[in-house]
Amino acid sequence: MPELALLGGDPVRACPFPRWPQGGPADAARLLEVLESGDWGGYPFPNRLAAEVAQRFADLHGARYGCLVANGTIALTAALQASGIRFGDEVIVPAYTWEGTAAAVLAAGGVPIFADIDPDTYCLDPEAARRAITPRTRVLLPVHLAMRFADMDALVRLAVEHDLILIEDCAHAHGGQYKRRGAGSFGDMGCFSFQSSKLMTAGEGGAVITSRLEYFELLQSLVNCGRASLTDQFKRRVVGWNYRITEFQAAILLGQLERLLELAERRSHNAAALSQALQGIPGIRPLPPQPAITREAIYCYVFQYRPTDDRVSRDLFVAALEAEGIPCDGRFYEAVYRSDLFPARAEDFPQLAADRERPLDYRQFDCPVAERAAYREAVWLPQFVLLGDENDVEDIARAVAKVMENRDELAAAGEGRAGLKAMSRAERPRLERQRNY
Numbered sequence: 001m002p003e004l005a006l007l008g009g010d011p012v013r014a015c016p017f018p019r020w021p022q023g024g025p026a027d028a029a030r031l032l033e034v035l036e037s038g039d040w041g042g043y044p045f046p047n048r049l050a051a052e053v054a055q056r057f058a059d060l061h062g063a064r065y066g067c068l069v070a071n072g073t074i075a076l077t078a079a080l081q082a083s084g085i086r087f088g089d090e091v092i093v094p095a096y097t098w099e100g101t102a103a104a105v106l107a108a109g110g111v112p113i114f115a116d117i118d119p120d121t122y123c124l125d126p127e128a129a130r131r132a133i134t135p136r137t138r139v140l141l142p143v144h145l146a147m148r149f150a151d152m153d154a155l156v157r158l159a160v161e162h163d164l165i166l167i168e169d170c171a172h173a174h175g176g177q178y179k180r181r182g183a184g185s186f187g188d189m190g191c192f193s194f195q196s197s198k199l200m201t202a203g204e205g206g207a208v209i210t211s212r213l214e215y216f217e218l219l220q221s222l223v224n225c226g227r228a229s230l231t232d233q234f235k236r237r238v239v240g241w242n243y244r245i246t247e248f249q250a251a252i253l254l255g256q257l258e259r260l261l262e263l264a265e266r267r268s269h270n271a272a273a274l275s276q277a278l279q280g281i282p283g284i285r286p287l288p289p290q291p292a293i294t295r296e297a298i299y300c301y302v303f304q305y306r307p308t309d310d311r312v313s314r315d316l317f318v319a320a321l322e323a324e325g326i327p328c329d330g331r332f333y334e335a336v337y338r339s340d341l342f343p344a345r346a347e348d349f350p351q352l353a354a355d356r357e358r359p360l361d362y363r364q365f366d367c368p369v370a371e372r373a374a375y376r377e378a379v380w381l382p383q384f385v386l387l388g389d390e391n392d393v394e395d396i397a398r399a400v401a402k403v404m405e406n407r408d409e410l411a412a413a414g415e416g417r418a419g420l421k422a423m424s425r426a427e428r429p430r431l432e433r434q435r436n437y
């Protein structure tokens with residue numbers, strides 16, 4: 001009889017983990033209020049609830065101003081546009097992130113330049129970022145990935161030293177703090193997403209926070225078809241778009257904001273227990289603690305698959321873990337320059353050819369730490385598995401231990417039909433995957 005559920009054995013866990021997203025009667029009441037008010041849209045900007053959420057969200061992170069927008073990709077695009085980057089300017093982004101981080105740069109006329117990540121945090125490596133700086137570099141765009149912060153001490157220093165704009169992609173970091181400062185408050189602007197999988201969600205939505213009035217005014221104009229902001233001290237006239245959020249989304253976000261820190265604490269507590277349990281499993285390495293984090297934001301719990309031999313691939317390990325009843329993913333992200341969701345060519349994005357001898361070819365990038373994480377090492381668990389109790393944590397650790405202990409079975413099957421089928425599922429191109437986390 002096989003042990004592993006992937007090969008026909010009994011799974012460690014048969015019951016589901018807590019649901020995500022979560023809403024309740026207070027959300028329903030607020031939605032009904034918006035419905036009956038007739039004040040549904042994003043104009044006049046900002047609407048009552050949107051204005052309230054934006055301000056409270058900015059306050060939570062220690063920024064002066066907040067501007068809500070339609071989604072996180074738009075938040076990044078608007079922030080880049082407000083930063084004043086010009087066609088062909090280079091923006092340094094980590095190689096290991098959601099494709100949207102780089103796509104926003106292209107949308108704003110910039111050129112994403114990929115730099116490698118730190119092997120212990122999976123966030124932008126400040127030294128790799130330094131090496132990527134050229135005379136065309138205008139912006140540093142670090143991402144606070146999964147459950148860690150980019151090294152903000154080093155990145156702020158680098159930005160000051162080279163006179164670069166610093167924009168933080170905080171799509172995973174709602175409520176998080178680094179040395180008691182809120183995510184998104186270190187640089188010029190911080191960008192958040194409220195897409196379904198994120199730590200606060202209205203199905204879709206996004207926010208930009210900043211402490212500079214000039215950026216805030218520009219953002220309001222960019223978001224609202226070029227119209228002047230309510231304060232309009234800087235009198236900057238720009239072409240704008242409609243990037244607005246609705247009052248229905250804002251109504252949902254108000255409730256999400258009220259629950260954010262309580263849920264963050266629960267995740268943090270369970271994550272500590274999980275790290276403790278995984279620590280003792282040979283071949284498994286939890287991410288080392290990052291003492292600079294004073295309040296954790298855990299968008300996904302990430303650990304490293306580091307077996308002493310390569311008989312069983314990370315993707316096959318993930319397929320086996322998932323079959324044990326633990327929602328998880330290996331190719332959650334790719335090295336963006338290799339991803340089939342990032343077919344960026346100069347024919348479509350002329351800035352990749354502007355003032356260059358040869359157009360930028362993304363195949364030339366080589367970020368070994370990002371590639372190792374993406375294709376061989378990182379295992380991602382969605383945050384909702386940490387919203388339950390200690391039994392859930394024990395199940396996860398038991399399932400990981402079980403798969404590691406039965407790697408012989410898995411290695412043997414890997415050669416045969418069942419293993420190959422499982423692997424092909426785990427290695428399916430991201431283009432074909434539709435999942436909500």
Ligand SMILES: *Cc1c(COP(=O)(O)O)cnc(C)c1O
Nearest residue numbers: 071072073098100101171193195
């Ligand atoms: C989700 C996400 C985005 C984009 O946000 P959307 O709301 O989906 O447009 C950008 N960057 C990162 C790192 C993300 O995880």
